[in-house]
Amino acid sequence: MTPKETALARLTGNRLLYIDMLEVLRRGTAQVRRAGPDGVLLYDPPSEVWFVDAETPAVLEEMLPLMEGCTILTGHQMWYKDALAARFGFQTEQICHQSAWMADQPPEVPDFGGEILRLDRSWAEWAEEHYSHSFGGVAYMEEAIDRGMLGAFVAGKPAGFIATHIEGSMGMLEVLPQYRRKGIGEALLLAMTFFCLEQGMYPYGQVFTDNGPSLALQRKVGMTLSEELLFWLF
Numbered sequence: 001m002t003p004k005e006t007a008l009a010r011l012t013g014n015r016l017l018y019i020d021m022l023e024v025l026r027r028g029t030a031q032v033r034r035a036g037p038d039g040v041l042l043y044d045p046p047s048e049v050w051f052v053d054a055e056t057p058a059v060l061e062e063m064l065p066l067m068e069g070c071t072i073l074t075g076h077q078m079w080y081k082d083a084l085a086a087r088f089g090f091q092t093e094q095i096c097h098q099s100a101w102m103a104d105q106p107p108e109v110p111d112f113g114g115e116i117l118r119l120d121r122s123w124a125e126w127a128e129e130h131y132s133h134s135f136g137g138v139a140y141m142e143e144a145i146d147r148g149m150l151g152a153f154v155a156g157k158p159a160g161f162i163a164t165h166i167e168g169s170m171g172m173l174e175v176l177p178q179y180r181r182k183g184i185g186e187a188l189l190l191a192m193t194f195f196c197l198e199q200g201m202y203p204y205g206q207v208f209t210d211n212g213p214s215l216a217l218q219r220k221v222g223m224t225l226s227e228e229l230l231f232w233l234f
Contacts, residue, residue, distance in 0.1 A: 007035040007042070010053070016226045017076055019100045019204045021051045023168040026202065033066045041066060047167040048072060054080060076230045090233040098226040099218045100204035106197045107190040107222065112183040114154035116191045119161065121145050127161055131174050144172060148199070150191050152184045162188040170196065170205040173214075186221050193223075206230070 001009070004025065011018040011025075024030035024044045030051070034041035039059040042051040050073040054060040060080050067073070070088050075081060078095075085093065101107065109116065119127070124141040127149065128134055131141075141149075144163035152160045152175070160175035170192050175185045196203035207214045209229065218225055 003032040003035045006037075007032050007040045010035065010037055010040050014228075016100055016102065016224060017098055017228050017230070018053065019098060019202050020074065020167065020169060020206070021053065021076075023202045023204065024051065026200075027168070034063055039063070044167060047165075049074060049167050052076065052080075052084070072232070072234050074230060074232050076228070078229050078231060081231050081233070085233055088233070092234040094232040095209045096206040096230055096232065097209060097215070098204060098228075098230060099207050099223045100202065101193045101197070101222070102224040103222060106194050109190045109194060110183060110187050112152070112154075112187045114152055114159060114184070116150050116152050116187060119145055119149045119151045123149070123151065123158075123161075126158065127163075127172075127174075130161075130176060131172060133172075140166075148192075148195055150188060150195065152179075152188055154179060154182075154184075160184050160188055162192045164192070164196070164201075168201065168204070170203060185217055189217065189223075190221050193221075206232075 011021050021042055024042060029046050030042040030044045033043055038056060039054040041063045048071060050067055050070050052073055052075040054063060054077060064087060075084060121142050124138050124145055127141045128138045147164050149161055149163035151158055159179035163172045165171050173185060173188060193203040207218055
């Protein structure tokens with residue numbers, strides 16, 4: 001088998017946990033740096049993210065020399081989080097559940113008394129201003145819009161938005177305070193899920209373990225959450 005075929009054989013064994021890795025392989029941007037039945041290492045140049053999957057310390061040791069210059073990574077087993085943070089000098093970590101649409105059929109987007117439209121670049125500054133977890137500036141928002149950002153509108157006024165991050169995960173979900181608790185977040189999440197499916201992408205996201213409202217929203221709309229945790233290091 002080719003390295004990609006070996007990687008796919010490993011990763012499809014737990015599609016939910018590894019759906020982020022499967023997505024960068026699907027779109028053809030990931031480089032397979034190591035692949036075996038006991039672990040896979042991917043590097044995705046567009047996002048500069050390393051994707052780590054290692055079952056044993058021996059596998060991890062084999063991967064480490066291949067990751068020189070690593071500035072951001074996501075790991076799929078928690079046991080090596082602290083070791084990687086120390087190795088590369090990372091100061092910031094995020095612990096997440098993987099969340100994905102695993103149903104055979106696409107979702108139905110519920111009515112919320114408004115409409116959902118695809119946004120263009122003229123909305124980039126507005127989205128940057130209203131995103132509560134902003135990073136990357138207006139340029140990042142422009143790139144997100146190019147990939148496909150959806151906006152919710154009520155009586156012609158913008159009420160919220162959602163997009164995908166550069167590595168493929170659904171995120172940047174924001175509902176303006178005056179429009180919350182009206183089903184708009186649910187509609188945006190399902191609309192983006194439908195959009196990803198239309199584009200041939202795997203609809204998935206990553207939810208912080210301490211974000212109770214977001215975890216509840218994922219469950220409410222029918223997303224499947226991984227029991228296993230994964231982590232990000234910056």
